[in-house]
Amino acid sequence: MAESRVPHASLPPPASTIGVVGWLRRNLFSSPLNIVLTLLAVYLLFVTLPPLLRWAFLDASWRGDDREACRSGGACWVFIRVHFEQFMYGFYPDGQRWRVNAAVLLLILGAAPLFMRAVSSKFKIRLGLGLLIGYPFVAFALLKGGMIGLPVVDTSQWGGLLLTLVIAGVGMTAALPLGVLLALGRRSRMPAIQTLCVTFIEFWRGVPLITVLFMSSVMLPLFLPVGMNFDKLLRALIGVTLFQGAYMAEVVRGGLQAIPKGQFEAAAALGLGYWKTMGLIVLPQALKLVIPGIVNTFIALFKDTSLVLIIGLFDLMNIVHNATTNPAWLGFSTEGYVFAALVYWLFCFGMSRYSQNLEKHLHTGHKR
């Protein structure tokens, strides 16, 4: 070590390992088996893609107002166009649909600062909590009406994508906090709380959602006093929330278990109490760890909303199904379901991308 040594200069990598050629070699043609698989995949695409494109775009009918316009043999997107408003708003009265738009716009404007880098995190937390607590009341007042001169629109008239978003939105915002509390309770050292939480979680995880919804609409009224009747939508919301809360609890518990004991000890050594330790140290780390699991549950929840058709609510899925049984439009169920699938996929894919982005943004180097 006495004499100083000049380190070897870094050389550029060989040309065949970088760029498009390198990528192709590495990923598509790295071995005989991979070459065969690549060629097979190309052949499959060649066989399936052209007819699909022909059906969906080239031969599709876009213009017109009735089924007479759909004689080309391709997809009949006229069916979607004619029913579009219905798919979005359900049976929400024509003249009142601006209220739905206003509620959505309000949410987008209100939540926009949450997604901006320039906004301070302190403000984001306040705004987020404000939205979480305040927005449901504002949105409910707008949608349901009955005050400030807005005519009442009963929840039985809500439908389509609106209803899907209402159920999914309420379900997500209520299931996450419920799940966190249940997960903490399940790891509590107090036997009463622990037993209560374990029982709750295991009960709701043990029954299918469809049963929960069915029971809430068919069995619950049997136990309630005569004349007492509460909203069908509300019952669905409660059912979905409790059900998904139990799933969320197990996801969050997985995160809690991954936090090293040293974190609890360091927090305790500073004199932090239980709630501060959880709120400031443990949950921020645990929730970050299980973002994929949380989003997975959210996506499942979003799609599970389609089960409310069993209790006669007209969410996006049910209203599309309903339109396909319309005698004037028989035979276009493929178009209807493709459209519904596309809408579901857009929302779920959006959630998935957002979560990946969030994970990257919250990453603060390796652990410890």
Next chain:
Amino acid sequence: MTEPSTSPVLDPLSDQIMIRMEAVHKWYGAFHVLKDINLTVRKGERIVICGPSGSGKSTTIRCVNRLEEYQRGRIVVDGQELSNDVKQIERIRREVGMVFQHFNLFPHLTVLENCTLGPIWVRKLPRRQAEEIAMRYLERVRIPEQANKYPGQLSGGQQQRVAIARSLCMNPKIMLFDEPTSALDPEMIKEVLDTMVALAEDGMTMICVTHEMGFAKTVAHRVIFMDSGEIIEEKPPEEFFTHPESERTKLFLSQILHH
């Protein structure tokens, strides 16, 4: 063995007793980990506890801030006896800083936030004041320039110095060190020991579980040797290293010093 660069003057001790452990026993299930531990630490006193692994050194100091429960005996810290009262325990923990072998920094918070968390949420100081205090202590452990980094971006030695600063921000009356240099690369041990020596020079009451005998020689008022849950020997360092009494201590010292 790393020799700390400076050798502080052992100042006369006050009579005020900071920690008193009386006949403390602890069991893990049927396993008797601590057997009749008696220890008195006065204000400004610096104790080094050493001994083979599994001898109960860490468990002993972890009883002082009640990270471990004990089944028999009593411990009085700063005039308050430890009980099962959660609020009482939290009150004592505020006055007792602890530095861990694996640092246990909060990885989701910056260095500065690690240091201000306690003052803001436990001491209820305004953020600005807490940040001033934090920067003062980060300067003292000589890493103020890292304040806005995350712990994952620092070396082990730097992380341990942040951990020391984090404890000091609570303005504790007692500091406990649980093998603070055992998880560090040799190159980083010195920077942490230097920080601890500087702290000792300021008259902090300290209990250190460590195998750094150089540190024990220069800084400790007393060295305690533990084996299988018992205090075997308790002496000022010069006597401890030159005239150990028990055979067990002699064996331990011969193994640790002649390596």
